[in-house]
Amino acid sequence: MDASETLELRCADAWRAVTEDKIGDWRLRAAGGFTGRANSALAVGDPGMPVPQALDRVREFARDQGIPPVVHTIVDSAAERAVAAAGWVPDTGHAAGHLVSVLLGPLGDGPCDGAEVLSRPTSAWWELTAGTTEPGPARRHVLTTGEIGYGVAQITGGAVRAAMTGDLLHISRLAVRPGHRRRGLAKALMAACGPWAAARGATRCVLQVAVDNAPALALYEALGFGEHHRYRYWVPACEDRSL
Structure with a gap:
């Protein structure tokens, strides 16, 4: 392959x-x-x-x-x-x-003020990443299966899913509440996930973004990500x- x-x-x-x-x-x-x-x-x-x-x-x-x-x-x-x-x-x-677009980039290692990676999902994390505080079995299975970290920022003004896959950190479901945007929470969440993943053997980060999601692509480009394939x-x- x-x-x-x-x-x-x-x-x-x-x-x-x-x-x-x-x-x-x-x-x-x-x-x-x-x-x-x-x-x-x-x-x-x-x-x-x-x-x-x-x-x-x-x-x-x-x-x-x-x-x-x-x-x-x-x-x-x-x-x-x-x-x-x-x-x-x-x-x-x-x-x-x-x-x-499938993007590869470095692990975050900068300041992560107000962001941390939890070992269990909170209700607010579920609300942001799955759209509900009471997820059904399918959402629970997809989002919690594997070695998962549950990133949250500023009393859950933002959230992200961090998953280990070999020596890669897989990032998904990054979301920031409208009232908390433009405060650097997305970058803080990415920075918090880096050390969490590095401690588990990760060397790089991978994520997947729709090609028409210009704000997300701009964020990840600023963090050093580049397109691997589509x-x-x-x-x-x-x-x-x-x-």
Whole structure:
């Protein structure tokens, strides 16, 4: 596998779905509709069968799990070309953005005034990262499975999820309340996660941001991150996506 494929698998390990299966190297994932990453087939590696046949299996798995069929591919990869040739189309209706930049950067090590990484999530952390103080089983599984740190800032004016995956720190769900923005909380949260991850063997940080999220991309560029590759979501050209 090339570096982009390896990095995609590492990110997938940091964001585990509730239900997982495999078609050869491809990973089938379902988590009750909570996030695209946890409810799509990661088309990395060899599916062990012709791609059209593998896509039929993706449809079957999605139908069994009550989710729309979606495939997650590395942009310009052989798998993506094969998925497109099979008649699937980019999922331009994906709410969080169907085209995503995968960024690599250094661990934060600057001042982290008012920010810390907790060993357990608080109600305020859940509210900011999952949109509810009473998350259901799917949200709990995806956000708490693995070696996780729960970053909070200034009495939870901001929050972030920090996950270890090998020697990488995987950052996700960074959020700052509207009334606390432009105070440096996002940078403080990133800085707090760095020492937490370094103590667990991390040497670099990886995160995933929709390409149309200009404020987030600007923040991470200022912190020294650069794009490693992009991925994209695909759906059948003709499919009932109301599930």
